[in-house]
Amino acid sequence: MADQLTEWHRHGATTTVPVRKTPRAVFHRVVGSGRPLVLLHGFPASSFEWARVEPLAARRHTVVTFDFLGFGASEKPREHRYSVFEQADLTEALIGSLGFEAVTLVAYDYGAIVASELLARDRSFTIDRCVFLNAGLYADQYRPRLIQRASLWPVVGGLLARSLTERQFFRSWSKVFSPEHPLDPELAGLHYRALRAGDPDPGLTARLLRYIPERAAHRDRFEPVVTGSPVPLSFLWGMRDPVSGPRVARELRSRNADADIVEYPDLGHCPHIEAPERVAADILARAADQATDVRPA
Numbered sequence: 001m002a003d004q005l006t007e008w009h010r011h012g013a014t015t016t017v018p019v020r021k022t023p024r025a026v027f028h029r030v031v032g033s034g035r036p037l038v039l040l041h042g043f044p045a046s047s048f049e050w051a052r053v054e055p056l057a058a059r060r061h062t063v064v065t066f067d068f069l070g071f072g073a074s075e076k077p078r079e080h081r082y083s084v085f086e087q088a089d090l091t092e093a094l095i096g097s098l099g100f101e102a103v104t105l106v107a108y109d110y111g112a113i114v115a116s117e118l119l120a121r122d123r124s125f126t127i128d129r130c131v132f133l134n135a136g137l138y139a140d141q142y143r144p145r146l147i148q149r150a151s152l153w154p155v156v157g158g159l160l161a162r163s164l165t166e167r168q169f170f171r172s173w174s175k176v177f178s179p180e181h182p183l184d185p186e187l188a189g190l191h192y193r194a195l196r197a198g199d200p201d202p203g204l205t206a207r208l209l210r211y212i213p214e215r216a217a218h219r220d221r222f223e224p225v226v227t228g229s230p231v232p233l234s235f236l237w238g239m240r241d242p243v244s245g246p247r248v249a250r251e252l253r254s255r256n257a258d259a260d261i262v263e264y265p266d267l268g269h270c271p272h273i274e275a276p277e278r279v280a281a282d283i284l285a286r287a288a289d290q291a292t293d294v295r296p297a
Contacts, residue, residue, distance in 0.1 A: 005194055008047075008051055009027070014028075014074075015094070026090065027072060029054070030062060032062050033058075035103075036063075036100045037061040038091075038105050039108075040105065040108065040110075040115055041072075041109075042109025042110045042111055042112075045071070045072075046072025046073070046194040049191065050272065053279060056276065057283060060284060064095070068090065069087060070082050071195075072197055076198050076204060082207050083210070084114050092118070092124055101126060103126075103127060104130070105127055106133070109269075111135075113136075113211055116226060119225040119229045120221050131234045132234070133236050133272060134241050134243070135248070138219075138226075141244070142243065176241060176268050178240035178267050180240075181274035181275060187273075226252070227255045233259070234286045236282050237271070238269060238271040238274065240267055240268040242268075243269050245268070249261060249263060
């Protein structure tokens with residue numbers, strides 16, 4: 001297992017795309033063939049969280065994974081004010097650089113907020129379908145963990161970032177996995193290494209976590225598209241998730257009784273890591289509903 005992260009990076013590439021008139025170095029992978037499937041990762045992880053889903057999805061699709069700005073092996077500009085709007089710009093620029101005119105989005109956690117912004121804006125590409133995995137789609141139904149809330153505090157956030165060890169990372173992250181599918185310590189170590197890639201400044205985590213108040217501040221823009229978008233939407237939801245599980249699922253159903261929601265009673269906050277084969281099958285079933293066959297230019 002120790003070589004998985006090395007192989008992940010070795011078979012990817014770093015490309016430079018313009019984001020708000022600034023060139024940004026973005027790590028990405030493109031594998032497989034067929035209609036494009038773009039996988040958006042969560043916080044505080046990286047594209048590596050899709051490592052077990054990617055090969056399954058690549059049997060039928062061109063699968064694109066990448067690290068958002070400030071995450072994983074992508075550029076981590078110091079003292080930068082990160083924004084989900086900027087991450088949406090980056091996503092749009094990367095998809096454009098690959099020559100795709102239409103994609104299926106699969107968006108988890110942080111990536112789901114970015115996807116909400118993409119759904120809300122006039123885009124340079126078509127979204128055939130968006131598949132959401134566990135995320136705080138409704139600000140008032142989201143329950144961030146204590147360490148996330150504390151990391152937003154100016155002084156405390158820096159201290160936490162400096163002192164975060166692999167063991168502490170495992171202990172914190174494992175609490176959002178289900179008892180039936182606990183987090184593997186060795187796998188957690190790989191994700192910790194991916195998180196620590198590059199030379200991030202001590203305040204990086206706190207700056208990335210600004211997406212929490214940013215999402216709340218722009219809820220009138222993000223939340224209506226979750227159940228009111230003309231784009232077909234699906235939701236694959238771990239119900240053992242203490243952060244954004246049953247409460248968000250109930251809210252989704254209350255706003256749209258006909259929403260396509262798959263509830264996983266035995267999975268937690270990270271369905272695609274806990275049960276990748278099951279989640280990949282559900283993603284592929286929904287991606288297969290799209291009739292347009294768009295390939296790279």
